[in-house]
Amino acid sequence: xxxxxxxxxxxxxxxxxxxxxxxxxxxxxxxxxxxxxxxxxxxxxxxxxxxxxxxxxxxxxxxxxxxxxxxxxxxxxxxxxxxxxxxxxxxxxxxxxxxxxxxxxxxxxxxxxxxxxxxxxxxxxxxxxxxxxxxxxxxxxxxxxxxxxxxxxxxxxxxxxxxxxxxxxxxxxxxxxxxxxxxxxxxxxxxxxxxxxxxxxxxxxxxxxxxxxxxxxxxxxxxxxxxxxxxxxxxxxxxxxxxxxxxxxxxxxxxxxxxxxxxxxxxxxxxxxxxxxxxxxxxxxxxxxxxxxxxxxxxxxxxxxxxxxxxxxxxxxxxxxxxxxxxxxxxxxxxxxxxxxxxxxxxxxxxxxxxxxxxxxxxxxxxxxxxxxxxxxxxxxxxxxxxxxxxxxxxxxxxxxxxxx
Amino acid sequence: xxxxxxxxxxxxxxxxxxxxxxxxxxxxxxxxxxxxxxxxxxxxxxxxxxxxxxxxxxxxxxxxxxxxxxxxxxxxxxxxxxxxxxxxxxxxxxxxxxxxxxxxxxxxxxxxxxxxxxxxxxxxxxxxxxxxxxxxxxxxxxxxxxxxxxxxxxxxxxxxxxxxxxxxxxxxxxxxxxxxxxxxxxxxxxxxxxxxxxxxxxxxxxxxxxxxxxxxxxxxxxxxx
Numbered sequence: 166x167x168x169x170x171x172x173x174x175x176x177x178x179x180x181x182x183x184x185x186x187x188x189x190x191x192x193x194x195x196x197x198x199x200x201x202x203x204x205x206x207x208x209x210x211x212x213x214x215x216x217x218x219x220x221x222x223x224x225x226x227x228x229x230x231x232x233x234x235x236x237x238x239x240x241x242x243x244x245x246x247x248x249x250x251x252x253x254x255x256x257x258x259x260x261x262x263x264x265x266x267x268x269x270x271x272x273x274x275x276x277x278x279x280x281x282x283x284x285x286x287x288x289x290x291x292x293x294x295x296x297x298x299x300x301x302x303x304x305x306x307x308x309x310x311x312x313x314x315x316x317x318x319x320x321x322x323x324x325x326x327x328x329x330x331x332x333x334x335x336x337x338x339x340x341x342x343x344x345x346x347x348x349x350x351x352x353x354x355x356x357x358x359x360x361x362x363x364x365x366x367x368x369x370x371x372x373x374x375x376x377x378x379x380x381x382x383x384x385x386x387x388x389x390x391x392x393x394x395x396x397x398x399x400x401x402x403x404x405x406x407x408x409x410x411x412x413x414x415x416x417x418x419x420x421x422x423x424x425x426x427x428x429x430x431x432x433x434x435x436x437x438x439x440x441x442x443x444x445x446x447x448x449x450x451x452x453x454x455x456x457x458x459x460x461x462x463x464x465x466x467x468x469x470x471x472x473x474x475x476x477x478x479x480x481x482x483x484x485x486x487x488x489x490x491x492x493x494x495x496x497x498x499x500x501x502x503x504x505x506x507x508x509x510x511x512x513x514x515x516x517x518x519x520x521x522x523x524x525x526x527x528x529x530x531x532x533x534x535x536x537x538x539x540x541x542x543x544x545x546x547x548x549x550x551x552x553x554x555x556x557x558x559x560x561x562x563x564x565x566x567x568x569x570x
Numbered sequence: 571x572x573x574x575x576x577x578x579x580x581x582x583x584x585x586x587x588x589x590x591x592x593x594x595x596x597x598x599x600x601x602x603x604x605x606x607x608x609x610x611x612x613x614x615x616x617x618x619x620x621x622x623x624x625x626x627x628x629x630x631x632x633x634x635x636x637x638x639x640x641x642x643x644x645x646x647x648x649x650x651x652x653x654x655x656x657x658x659x660x661x662x663x664x665x666x667x668x669x670x671x672x673x674x675x676x677x678x679x680x681x682x683x684x685x686x687x688x689x690x691x692x693x694x695x696x697x698x699x700x701x702x703x704x705x706x707x708x709x710x711x712x713x714x715x716x717x718x719x720x721x722x723x724x725x726x727x728x729x730x731x732x733x734x735x736x737x738x739x740x741x742x743x744x745x746x747x748x749x750x751x752x753x754x755x756x757x758x759x760x761x762x763x764x765x766x767x768x769x770x771x772x773x774x775x776x777x778x779x780x781x782x783x784x785x786x787x788x789x790x791x792x793x794x795x
Contacts, residue, residue: 280635356656356659357658357660357759427768445765445768450634450635450764451635451636
C-alpha cells in the first residue's frame, strides 16, 4: 500500500516546521512579556466537560470517541474550555488572577469535500479571575502586540460586545423561543433572518430597530456613540459603558491604531458574555483568530470566576505572513563536516558545536560529497577533517585553507 | 485597513438569476461592464468591481473561502450549502419556493408505503434542506440525490416524493405532480465573506444598502404594474 494521512491531516516538513516554530515562539514571547505563562493540557477531554461549557455549538465540531470504559471522550476542538477546566480544578485555591498561555493542536470534524483541515494549531492566552474594562483592554493589547511580534505588517483587530445583543433581547419583550431564534440568526450571520424576526408582533419597537441597525455599525469612538443612541432608545444604553471604557484605555496606549469597534462581529461559540474580538489580515478570507469574555463558563465547572482570552490560528497567521511577503527567520545549518576517519570527524564536530555552530556530520564521505551535501542542506560551508586538522572546502572540493577550532 | 484601490470581488450567478442580478446592479448605480454580454469571459472588470461569473451552487463556497468578497445567490442554494457566509440583504427577486410534491393520485399509495416501511423515499437536488425539513417533522426519509429533472423521479418509480424548487408550479403540474407542502420560500440574497464584511465594511454594507434600496424600487415598479 501507499500510506497517506487521513483527510484534513498533514505532515509538516523541515522548512515549514522551522518557520512554524519561529512564528509560534515570537507570539509566545509576546504573551510571556505580559506575564502569561505556558501550560499544557491533554489532547482528550471528557465530552461532558466540553458540552457543559460550550453547549450546542460543539455539535458536529468535536471528534468523539469511546474508550474501553465506555466513557465518551472528545479531542479538544479549542483551548478555552480545557484551560477553564484546568483553572477551575488544578488552580482552585491558589490566589488569582491567572495569566495563562498555550500553543496546542486542536481537532475539529469537517464534512468531506470542503478542503478544510481537521487539525490546526492554536496559540493564545486566557486571563482568568478578573473582569472589567482594564482586563478587556489588556487582552486586546496582548493580541495587537502578538500579531506585530509575529511579523505581520498589516492587520486589524475588531472588538465588539455581546452585552448589547443580550440587553436588547431582555428589553424586547420576546419569549424564550424567539430569543433563541435571534441568537441563532446572529451566530450564523443571518442578517436577513434577524431583520425578519424583529418584525414580529409584540416586539418592543425601539429594541427591534436597534437589533436591525446595530450589526451594521462599526468604526472608532463615534461607532460607540451611534450605537448608544439606538440602544438607549430601548432603555439599555448602559450595556455600552464597559466597551466605551475599554476603548478609552486602548486609546491611551495607542492600540486603537490597530483596533476597530465593530458591532457586526458574531462568534459561533455561544459562551461569550461581554467583549468579543476578532483579528483579520487583508486578503485572508477567514479571521486570524478571535475570542472574548466568558464570565459564566468557570461557574459551570464549580469555580465561578470571570475570564477572557483569545486564540490565534498558527496556520492562518503563516498564510497572512506569506501574503505580506514576510518570511520568518529560521536558524540554518552552519557546516557539514566530512573526513575519512569517523572518530576524527565526530571530535571536530563536537568542538565546533561547543563554540555554538550547528554542524552535520558526514563520516566517511570525501570532499566532493561533503560539498554537495552542504549545498543540498543549505549549510554555510563544507569542512574536511583529516590528519588532526580541519580544512574549509571550496566549491570544487579542493582544500581552501585550514580552519582553527 | 480596507484597501479601496482593490476592486470589490463579486460572485454573480450564471443562469436564471443573471438577468435580475444585472438589472438590480444597474438600478443600484453599479458599473456592470460587460456582464450582460460576457462571451466566454468568467472574470469581468468594471469600475471598482470585479465580477466573477459562477455556477450558482458554487457561489457560497467562493464567498465563504474569500475567493469573492460578496456574492448574489438564491436563499435555496445558500441553505443547501450550509457554509459560513454573512447573509446581508434580501434582494427580493428570483422568487421561488421549495416544495414537497408527489404524483397526482398517489396520495394513498405513498401513505400506505410509509405506514408499511416507516420511511419515505425522497428524490432531490437539495439533500441537506430535505433532511432538515423531514427531521423537523420527525419523518424518516431515504434521500436520493439527483442532479436534474427531479420531477421525473416519482413517475419512473425512483422515489415516493420529491423536494424541488418551483417558481410557478408549471413544470410540476406538466409532469403530473401535486404539491404536498411548502418547505421554504427563497429569493436572491446578497451575501458577504465574514472577513470582507468586517474589514471592508464600508464598501460591503454601502453596496448592500444600495442594492436593497434598488430592490425596493424595482419591486415597487413591479407592484404598480
